[in-house]
Amino acid sequence: xxxxxxxxxxxxxxxxxxxxxxxxxxxxxxxxxxxxxxxxxxxxxxxxxxxxxxxxxxxxxxxxxxxxxxxxxxxxxxxxxxxxxxxxxxxxxxxxxxxxxxxxxxxxxxxxxxxxxxxxxxxxxxxxxxxxxxxxxxxxxxxxxxxxxxxxxxxxxxxxxxxxxxxxxxxxxxxxxxxxxxxxxxxxxxxxxxxxxxxxxx
Amino acid sequence: xxxxxxxxxxxxxxxxxxxxxxxxxxxxxxxxxxxxxxxxxxxxxxxxxxxxxxxxxxxxxxxxxxxxxxxxxxxxxxxxxxxxxxxxxxxxxxxxxxxxxxxxxxxxxxxxxxxxxxxxxxxxxxxxxxxxxxxxxxxxxxxxxxxxxxxxxxxxxxxxxxxxxxxxxxxxxxxxxxxxxxxxxxxxxxxxxxxxxxxxxxxxxxxxxxxxxxxxxxxxxxxxxxxxxxxxxxxxxxxxxxxxxxxxxxxxxxxxxxxxxxxxxxxxxxxxxxxxxxxxxxxxxxxxxxxxxxxxxxxxxxxxxxxxxxxxxxxxxxxxxxxxxxxxxxxxxxxxxxxxxxxxxxxxxxxxxxxxxxxxxxxxxxxxxxxxxxxxxxxxxxxxxxxxxxxxxxxxxxxxxxxxxxxxxxxxxxxxxxxx
Numbered sequence: 001x002x003x004x005x006x007x008x009x010x011x012x013x014x015x016x017x018x019x020x021x022x023x024x025x026x027x028x029x030x031x032x033x034x035x036x037x038x039x040x041x042x043x044x045x046x047x048x049x050x051x052x053x054x055x056x057x058x059x060x061x062x063x064x065x066x067x068x069x070x071x072x073x074x075x076x077x078x079x080x081x082x083x084x085x086x087x088x089x090x091x092x093x094x095x096x097x098x099x100x101x102x103x104x105x106x107x108x109x110x111x112x113x114x115x116x117x118x119x120x121x122x123x124x125x126x127x128x129x130x131x132x133x134x135x136x137x138x139x140x141x142x143x144x145x146x147x148x149x150x151x152x153x154x155x156x157x158x159x160x161x162x163x164x165x166x167x168x169x170x171x172x173x174x175x176x177x178x179x180x181x182x183x184x185x186x187x188x189x190x191x192x193x194x195x196x197x198x199x200x201x202x
Numbered sequence: 203x204x205x206x207x208x209x210x211x212x213x214x215x216x217x218x219x220x221x222x223x224x225x226x227x228x229x230x231x232x233x234x235x236x237x238x239x240x241x242x243x244x245x246x247x248x249x250x251x252x253x254x255x256x257x258x259x260x261x262x263x264x265x266x267x268x269x270x271x272x273x274x275x276x277x278x279x280x281x282x283x284x285x286x287x288x289x290x291x292x293x294x295x296x297x298x299x300x301x302x303x304x305x306x307x308x309x310x311x312x313x314x315x316x317x318x319x320x321x322x323x324x325x326x327x328x329x330x331x332x333x334x335x336x337x338x339x340x341x342x343x344x345x346x347x348x349x350x351x352x353x354x355x356x357x358x359x360x361x362x363x364x365x366x367x368x369x370x371x372x373x374x375x376x377x378x379x380x381x382x383x384x385x386x387x388x389x390x391x392x393x394x395x396x397x398x399x400x401x402x403x404x405x406x407x408x409x410x411x412x413x414x415x416x417x418x419x420x421x422x423x424x425x426x427x428x429x430x431x432x433x434x435x436x437x438x439x440x441x442x443x444x445x446x447x448x449x450x451x452x453x454x455x456x457x458x459x460x461x462x463x464x465x466x467x468x469x470x471x472x473x474x475x476x477x478x479x480x481x482x483x484x485x486x487x488x489x490x491x492x493x494x495x496x497x498x499x500x501x502x503x504x505x506x507x508x509x510x511x512x513x514x515x516x517x518x519x520x521x522x523x524x525x526x527x528x529x530x531x532x533x534x535x536x537x538x539x540x541x542x543x544x545x546x547x548x549x550x551x552x553x554x555x556x557x558x559x560x561x562x563x564x565x566x567x568x569x570x571x572x573x574x575x576x577x578x579x580x581x582x583x584x585x586x587x588x589x590x591x592x593x594x595x596x597x598x599x600x601x602x603x604x605x606x607x608x609x610x611x612x613x614x615x616x617x618x619x620x621x622x
Contacts, residue, residue, distance in 0.1 A: 067474055067511050068528060070557030072577060075435035077302050077417050078456030080474050080513040082557050090333035092389060102434035111332045112389050114297060116556070116577055116585045118328030119607040121300025124391065125434050148476060159475030159510075161435030196333020 026050040029187035031091075031108075031128070031199045035083050039064050039158040043128070043166060045179060047186040059182055061175045063128075064158025064165045072120035075161030084164060084201050085115040085123055091198035094183065094190055097134045102149055103163070105132035106180050109192075110163075110199060123162055128199075130168040130176040131157050138168070249595050251503040251546040254530065256554060261591045261600040263573045264565040266614040268294045268306045268317060269605065273351065273614070280312045282353040290351055291358035292319040293608070296366050298346060298392055301560035303417065303515055306614045307368045309376075314402055315351045315614055316368035316376060319360075320344055323385065332388055342385040348378055350402050362406070364394070371421040372621040374401050382413035391415060396428055396442060409445045419457045419515070420617030422486040423464035429457060439469050441486055451489050452482060459516035459523050461536070464620015466492065468523055468536060474511035481512065481534070483541050495534075495541040502529035504548040515617055517562060522569040526559045531572065533594065547572075547594060554578070554601075563613045570595055575610055587611075 027047050034042045043063035047056045066073070066083030075081030093109035100107075110126040133139050133150040140151035152169045159165075168176040189195075266275035266283060271290040275283030282288070294305045296318035306317035322344045327335060337343070348365035351358045364384025369377050379394035386392050393413035397406040410416060415431030419439075426442040439451040451457075455469040458481070467486050472479040479497040484490065498508045509527045516525040522544065523534040530549030535542045551557055555576035562574035572592040580586055587610035592599035605611065 068557040069552060070555070070577070072300055072556070073558050074300055074302060076415065076431045077429045077437050078470065078513045079436040079454065080456065080511045081435060087329045088331040088334070090331040092339060100434050101432050102436060114326070114328040115300075116607055118326070119585045120297070120577070121302075122297045122386070124389070127434070148473065156475055156477065163434075194333055194338065197331040 027056060027186060029183060029198070033063065033065070033084065033164055033199065033201045035065065035069070035086075035201065038066050038068065038083060039155060041065060041083075043164055043179075045182050045186075047182075057182075057186065059178070061166055061179055062158075065160055066162050067159055071123070072115040073162075074121050074123055076124070079161060081123075081160070081162035082115075084110075084126065084162060085113045086201050087113060088197045089113065089126075089199040089201065091193075091195040093192045094187075096136070096180075096190065098129075099134045103127055103129045104134040104150065105130065105136050106176060108183075126163055128164045128166065130166050130174075132168050132176070249533070249545045250597070251548075252597050253504050253548040253550075254592055254597055254599050256549075256590065256599040256601050258603070259600040261589070261602055263589060263591045263611075264571060265563065265573065266308060266312075266315070267589075267611045268315075268614055269609040269611040270294065272609075273306075273315065273353070274611075275614075278312075280308075280353055282313075282356075288351070288353060288356050290317065291349060291360075292347075294318060294612070295320040295608070296346065297344070298386060299367055299417070301612075303367060303419070304561070304615050304617065305612050307370055307616045308614050309370050309374060309402070310372050310616075313352060313354050315353060316370070316378070316402075317349055317351060317614075318366040318368070319347050319349055321347065337388050339387075339389045341388045343388055345385045346381070365397075367418050369418045369420040369426075369618050370616050371424075371618060375399060375404075375421075376402055377409070377418050377421065377426055379416050379418055380406070380408075391433070396426065398426070398445075407445060409442050410448065411446050420460050421464065421620065422460045422467060422618070423620035425464075425486050427451065427457060427460055427467055427486065436473070439467070441489070449489065451484055451486070455482070456514055458512070458514040458525050459518040460486070460617060460619035462518060462520070462619050464618070466538065468516065468518075468534075468541070470497075470512050470514070477508075477510075479511065481541055483536060492539050493536075493541045495543070500527075500532065500543050500546065502548055503546050505529075509546075513558075515561065517564045517615075518619070519564040519567065519569040522564065524562050524564055524569075524572060526562060526574075531559065531562055531574070531594075533569075545594060547592070547597070552579075560610075561613055561615075563615055565591070573613060575612060577607060577610075578604055 044060040070082035071085040073082035090111040098107040108128040112124045114122045131152045139147040168174045264277045266278045271293045274287035294317045296305045346366040348361040364381035376399045381394045396409045417429045419427045429437040431437045439455040441449045452469045455471045458468040481495040483493040500509045512527045531547040533545040535544040565571040565573045575589045585607035586604040589602040589611045590599045
């Protein structure tokens, strides 16, 4: 096969792929996080056309991150951490019933990130999450035990050790429930996966 | 002539003269005052809380510092560094630890410096997503290695791969963590064991048997205070009484300092931001609490708001402990049975720093001079840092010119306490 014929074949296959994707209404679901303060920043979820990047849907939620604004302050050793470092992130998983030690329930798992333009500390264990247990329940007392890290009981819960936190407070559906619904409707991916450049923090 | 009785005769002249009465009162008062000033200088000049006023200026910070591969100490007790600085074999760097602990620690006699280094095994552009660079979970990205620099002979050698975070015991034993495996891998927790060498040249002995998110804080006499990180952030403070002898010092706690005699540790217990943080002074020998202080009782002198968080590593000199907080700096007065606040030094963190202060240290025996560093706000320029030298009695600081963040002048210090 000549070089010209090869190019034609490759182009045809590529075009067919795009057409197939377009027919399926191919979209991509992304986030951005605008850092404004530890307790009051904005997390936005987008549904974008995969071909031209145009925004089809967009929903913004109040979110928090960190205890201070130093993106190089890790909470690994002292529970005091700064907000999430700026830059692009890969998204490496989403679970409805995550069973971590301090973080449970509906979470999105982010890549590690070295702070301060790549000169400072490597921040690890980064998620988008709220305060609920692995069964998506609020452990706020009553018939269930009170566990502070699994009970959203006020705006101070927007503080985090570096992750992005979103409210699971009433009224129903909560911000977390609506965000999760957006994700389920637009992406639907669950479990471990590898999605490059799905979160931008600034 | 009639004589007065002896007793009355001695007293009468004194009682008759008001000037002498005043003199009698003034002389001992003055003597006491002079004595107080000499014995208790702090009592004569109580440090007040307030805003630290910061001005740019030439400064020479007391102590030893490392910035990149430059080891300096023009105003230190190390004679080998007073004349001129020395070049390290590698740049000091510890991206797994950041400003949460010393990147370099001096041996008890100051001659040796154990410092952390880092080698990337793969180029990473941290402004981009891992996925855009073909980096997958578990890919090896870098490896830490602890090195020992002899300031007397200006020699330098490496310990085993995967090591960092050193603390010296009073007799010269060296504790640190050793990764298992040695490399940092993308999005895989860096698990390590705590190991101890009886001297810098002795063979390493594992003090923990199961690799975990350990970090060595410092020696407390014969015992080793460590933190064990938790998934998702935060840590427990633990004590290693010897190899494989692990004991909880305080759950969900950050270590702020170890007392100079090694008998006690000050920890911050509870989740910051929830208003329930307590400073707790604990016996290292049996973990019992000797004193506590609710952080909510401490207020910022400028904003009037209660502090949200307090963090180490602290600097403990005599009865004073210096730590960072959301107000700036806090000086605690700590005795064997009490913890109280002596001074809150407000720093406009958002204007002066990128959000918090790193590694504040008392730089003199009187606990008057304070040295710290910070990353500084940038406006499109390369990341930069600066050093600050403060007189906490005068509430003034000198700030150095900006340097590249990779050259930040970091203090060389050992967080250990006690002898052996």
